[in-house]
């Protein structure tokens with residue numbers, strides 16, 4: 001199955017969802033005789049920064065008199081095939097001053113066939129300070145035929161000297177309603193029909209990231225081949241508790257029913273729901289009921305704050321539990337709650353605090369054990385990995401579906417490298433690379449099975465035929481520099 005995010009990647013400004021201000025600014029800029037030369041695209045992941053950069057690049061070079069990009073002129077067609085006048089660089093892997101200098105040389109060479117050569121530097125905040133200095137020299141006086149687009153998820157890490165010379169455009173998270181209707185369209189195109197509240201749940205769970213939302217959608221399609229999915233199934237995939245659970249929790253809290261609340265917490269702890277998703281659903285649940293009962297206002301701030309903390313907490317569930325009991329106490333302090341239940345809450349929270357402190361101590365470097373390097377054959381690794389797959393097959397079929405395509409191919413320095421077929425398992429590799437929590441889980445299970453701590457990594461199995469790398473010389477040719485950057489050509493993406 002093709003990755004949905006790629007399959008439905010917008011190719012014109014009209015295709016893009018949300019980001020109305022950005023679209024207008026870029027559309028207008030592309031019509032100018034002398035457009036601004038340096039841009040900063042700021043915003044969280046998956047909000048369309050690279051997509052917008054590609055569309056803008058096409059529009060800048062489009063020769064049509066009407067709407068740009070027209071997709072029909074020579075330049076637009078060439079771009080779709082992969083143009084040497086469009087260069088994407090990942091600053092995370094090319095952060096050195098040498099990289100920036102090569103970029104400068106490249107920027108001074110006139111474009112091959114277009115009006116402008118466009119350089120996109122992704123995650124620009126990852127550049128080293130000296131690389132930023134070198135970059136600054138280019139953008140202080142950019143060649144008339146070069147356009148620079150810096151993309152970043154962390155604009156506050158970009159030096160002020162750079163910020164003062166860019167046209168900054170902020171990409172906001174996509175509004176859940178808008179994202180849900182977009183997902184509805186995609187689902188229909190793929191032959192699925194999902195209820196509106198489910199689409200909204202996916203949109204919220206993705207926190208405004210189009211990429212994440214399409215990834216969830218794809219997981220749902222992949223796991224359930226049948227065309228009719230139950231609400232519960234989908235909530236399970238998303239790791240979101242349904243309204244019934246939240247409603248029960250609220251009732252137990254309001255009624256001061258500690259016994260049932262404790263039972264519910266116990267069952268939630270062993271469920272696949274992430275505490276972050278529970279708090280999220282809770283907030284939405286409360287907000288949707290706010291007219292009928294104003295008491296929730298008392299703790300909604302607490303929940304929103306807790307949500308922020310949970311992201312970074314090493315023990316998110318316990319932190320969540322503490323919050324629940326704190327809210328229980330808060331709401332029941334005016335009522336007559338027996339001393340007995342007060343004491344039980346106190347005990348419960350003390351227990352949790354103790355465990356949290358213990359775990360944090362375990363994480364300190366003093367107590368971490370230096371792991372010996374070991375030699376294991378690929379057969380041994382494979383055997384252990386098959387056992388891991390067997391274990392997750394029944395407990396987490398989705399995870400199994402994702403990881404079954406991974407094949408252990410290398411074991412070096414305690415690191416297991418999984419190979420993925422470039423043709424069939426592109427999506428699986430992307431899941432492996434992007435979902436850290438799941439990768440950690442597999443890593444821990446595999447380490448347990450092997451009896452030694454191992455790290456995991458991924459790579460494609462079919463290797464691309466690479467040309468012999470040429471020695472660096474003072475007269476770099478354009479293709480040399482392209483190769484140096486591993487610059488992406490669009491057609492391969």
Ligand SMILES: [Zn+2]
Pocket residue numbers: 061062063064069070071072073074075076077
């Ligand atoms: Zn065109």
